[in-house]
Amino acid sequence: MSYLNPGLPKPVPAPDGLDSPFWEAASRDVLMLQRCGTCNEFQWGPEWICHRCHSEDVGFEEVRPVGNVYSYERVWHPVHPALKDQGPYIIVLVELPECSNVRLVGNLMGDPEQSVEIGAPVQAFFEHHRDAEPPFTLVQWEKV
């Protein structure tokens, strides 16, 4: 099941390896985010060092895939040919209070014309594209 019509650019791990653990974990229905081994705070997107304490000891850790809607938008005008017949869709910015309030971008599953409340709790939905070349998994969100 795919929220958006196929044909958008497919995500692949960065060639430098910086976000590889995130994608590998998502393929197993697990959310992993970057956490500093020195000051224990999370950061996202991934960086080479901790922006708080400048430690190089930054690794990935499994987290509970839950958060709140920090903001959202309903897109009506497609800017990519793959979405020409898509109709409206919802993008959410999800804040993870258990993870130093880092934010992730995803789509909100369900009716694209549903109302969205800022602050509403959401949980991750792992949208697998196993048959794609290369295969990938998107971390989507659904209302709790």
Next chain:
Amino acid sequence: MSRTVRGKVAVVGIGETEYYKRGEAPDAEFKLALKAILAACEDAGISPKRVDGFASFSNDRSDPSHLAAALGVDDLRFANMQWGGGGGGGSGAIANAAAAVATGMAECVVVFRALAQGQFGRFGQGPQRDVIAGDGAHTVPFGLMSPAQSFAMKVTRFMHDHGVEQNALRAISLASYHHAQNNPRAVMHGRPLDEEKYDNSRWIVEPFHLFDCCLENDGAAAMVLVSAERAGDFPHRPAYILSALSGSHYRAGASVHNTPDYASSTFKTVVPRLYDMAQVKPADVNVLQCYENFTGGVLMSMVEHQFCDPEDCNEFFVKDNLIAPSGKLPTNTSGGNLAECYMHGLGLNIEAVRQIRGQSTNQVDDVDVALVASGPMVTPVSSSIFGTEATL
């Protein structure tokens, strides 16, 4: 107090090409740049060969050495690019040029921007490729790829936090289209906008209707900067630079929408320095040019430049407050990026100079101080304040 550009540099020439719809310029982008620079030099009454520096922004493709060769510049002394931020670099390029003139690195610097999107591809279109890696891998596969889509969530959060209604955004668009009707250069001249037409226009991405979004155009604009000592030697009234600088708040560039102060135009840390350098207060500003990629960015920029309390937006942002000559703060008096031309904001700086000269097609009475805010919601952003000789 000596570490300032205040009053040390003036704009003495401005020039623009004709403005075209995207993809319709009859000239190559580099030729557009040359034509705007020649027009600015003619306006200043100087030979282009005496220009000795160039400053631009947003990775403008017209290289200064190539320009200098094409113009027969005698002695190139300054070649500068403001990094990052797209249209957020408009006032930053002026700041860099002013710093070069104020410190004696150069004598006569041209700030310019040229765009031919037909020749080089569009801003408002998503990447069309098979795979994507890096920051874009965490946004693009969700259909988040255009500038409108990148900024809408900031505006939605700001409107939610402060109870701002859609009509506040509408007022900004109405004011720009109102001004464009008096400006024959404007792409939207002869195409007025009213409340009903706005309300009935299609959504691009909520909360932006079609008329909340900037145009995409081809053309070029340029201005000539010299030291204040020489500013009286040129045909037009000088527009003195009272302040020009750039910057952004803590981790404004954090990727995947992770900047801590998210619902911001990015101006909060820039504005106190801007007013300090200019030695003016928000109430001293007679006319405002405020970069519109999207109306929501204008609203947040005006709040962060301290023209309006965030809780008072619904009362302040009405058309009558924003139009020349009688509004409380006439804003985007050429029609701006929404209705005159999208020249990546350099056109807004040129309009500020016109207001100082008394030459705008929507002239505000007795202008002494004109402010330009360049490129909201990006990083870095920049602002500039121009003043008449009386402000020195």
